[in-house]
Amino acid sequence: MVPVMVTKQRRAARARASAQTNVEIISISETTLAAFAVARVALALLLLGGVIVRGSGDQSLDEALVTWLFIAAAAVGVVHGMYLLWNRSRNIPLGNPTPWIAILIDSLIAIGSMIVVDAESTPLGWLALLVPVVETAVLVGVIPGALVWLGLSIAFLSLRLSGLEGDVGSSTLSLAIQQVVAVFLVSGPAALLTDGTRHRINNLADARRDADQMVDRLRRIADSARAMSKETSAEGVLMEMSSSAVTLGFERADVVTRTGDEPWRQLCVHSNGVEAGPPASLLTEDFTSDGIISIEESHADAPQLLHDYNLSSGHAIRINDSSGADQYALRAWSRHRAALEGEVRALELLVNHAREVFRTSRLLEEAQSHADQLLNEVRHDGLTGLANRSFVLETLEQRIAEGARMAILFLDLDGFKELNDSYGHRAGDAALQIVAGRLSDAMRSGSLAGRMGGDEFIALIPVTAFESLELLDQFAKKLETSVSAPMVAFGNEVTLGVSIGVALHAPGIGADQLISLADTAMYVAKRSGGGVRFSDQSATELAS
Structure with a gap:
């Protein structure tokens, strides 16, 4: 804060x-x-x-x-x-x-x-x-x-x-x-x-x-601090800080960054009538001080480059700790005169405020990234990367509540136990990952592929994705062909069959019941030697 x-x-x-x-x-x-x-x-x-x-x-x-x-x-x-x-x-x-x-x-x-x-x-x-x-x-x-x-x-x-x-x-x-x-x-x-x-x-x-000028600069810094605190990203904080540096009396300000020992590169720039400025490399490589430095006094090439770009002076100050992997610094340039002492002090005060906001923004971004990662792990299967059973059920309930009519395709692999017994669990895991990839590739807009556990998979597809139920039937059969194609699992060429049960949502049917109908249709297909089977209610609608 x-x-x-x-x-x-x-x-x-x-x-x-x-x-x-x-x-x-x-x-x-x-x-x-x-x-x-x-x-x-x-x-x-x-x-x-x-x-x-x-x-x-x-x-x-x-x-x-x-x-x-x-x-x-x-x-x-x-x-x-x-x-x-x-x-x-x-x-x-x-x-x-x-x-x-x-x-x-x-x-x-x-x-x-x-x-x-x-x-x-x-x-x-x-x-x-x-x-x-x-x-x-x-x-x-x-x-x-x-x-x-x-x-x-x-x-x-x-x-x-x-x-x-x-x-x-x-x-x-x-x-x-x-x-x-x-x-x-x-x-x-x-x-x-x-x-x-x-x-x-x-x-x-x-x-x-x-004193009047300093009070005005402090007012601008306070306005900038409030604006930076409203930014939702660390990059937004850097943009606002660079823009505020120009309002303090500098003709040009830019933020440069680097990772590790890589060269400095420019991240963002703001100027007041100065179209071009010195390259990002015009910053000493061993810039470790937290205080503000004069660029022309710390870099041998600075005087000539400043003259080439019609600038009089430049100052730089670190935004974050030099010990971090990613390093950031603000550079401010004066054109017609050397920077005033009050401007330099104001610039240092601006960056001191920005450091706190930037550090907080980075921590929030890292926390959000970690939370997203944890949520992704909670919602997805660790082996295949597909949605897990709980996320599939949550998504299906949400789609039904929104009024979307969904089709459920429940898949069960045929011959998977034999593959595990013959080639081991590594080959079995590799086969599950290949099947998951093929299922994901077949999904359409608004669809979701998931793994229910073991060798069982599921697909949630909006009925509106097909112009007719006959096209849905054709899609299911193409999916059967794709999943059943030969594959190389952990160095072993194998072929697995698949049984697919299809159920269409109807008024009064909940998410659990709809999945149960597809599961039942899948077992009917498995007892018939594999292939695609619609639930009784869905088959009647398909026939009509």
Whole structure:
């Protein structure tokens, strides 16, 4: 029986692994968004506080618009950040992992914050760049992050330079020095953080993809295991396994077999667009491992043959124990690339399931064969191979119950005792076997020849096999001639006579009674010197 429970457990484990990987990726993205939300709220509050402390004073229209723009950005940043943090606290998904609107808001807040804290006298104000730059680098990429940093730097420099008074060169030099410091303070940590985070995210994404693919392969293997368990023959199991190997990602799969030390030969093949494949002989003769092997690494001719058939790689795995007389192996081929590790593992798992089903199917076939052999021995005579008395009676009762009208020919050999006395029992047994062969050769469709015991034989023949009873009479006489022909029994040429009694079934007559009527007619024929004799009831029907 296929270990379906084990299959379900493995599928569940793979599914849990995929789900856990997915949760980790989502967790990283949402944790990152939440961290940026905290920084956004902090900078927004800093900007609002700075604007309030500095006051509006005497500002031009342009300066007032810029101030209100920063205030609006700070207000939106506070609301947006608090909204994300509220959702985070309630385990509500935070949404789009590349929030360009949030990046724009953080950029405005960063510029306003640097101006408010007066970056000219406070170089640490440049750290306000950290939020939008790192946010862009982590969620989008390093290059977009660098572009955001460059854009914010140019925008800030433009705003600062436009408001400078006095020694512009000195102020410009100060800002340039601060810019260099900002490069090291912002770009370095941002790049390290970005690369590490994105590398982990990519690794987890690859792991999730591999897990999803493996779960799909496990599902296909489970479907194949159920299909194999429904097969009624070992060959059917091998066919289903070969077909399933193609669904796992291989372009071609075949089953090869051999008996003893004979060469491998192909038993069945399935392919997906690969019309021809390497010969069955492309398998090492000492292939005894139960694990999967790479064919190109284990056979010297494999690389050239794979190239000739436009294949990239091949793997083989045994289906049954190498100690058995008949050996079976599955080979799977990849065309455009080397087989993936997941495909090879799935193939090995598929064969592990198939081994159990195949072994069970072979045992059932052997048991059925043994049962058929025992039944044949129970139903047939050991010497002649004809049906024995019990099987004849069982068959006759079944035919009568089915409504078939049967004719019984009961045969008894004349002179058989003398043959045994003169030439021995071996000659007698040989004569019985020859008579059995002649009787079997004379049987028609739907007929049954049997041995009742000793030198008595019987034939069950449907009356419908003859167009008339006269033809049945002629058949019985030809049978008498055939059985009575000379024969060589154990080196001795002998001739036996035969007496045949014929009885036809009629309503109300059972199987035992019908055989008894034929037996009685046979004894009448024997007392008359042999030949064919119909029972009284049958003779009356024949005469009419």
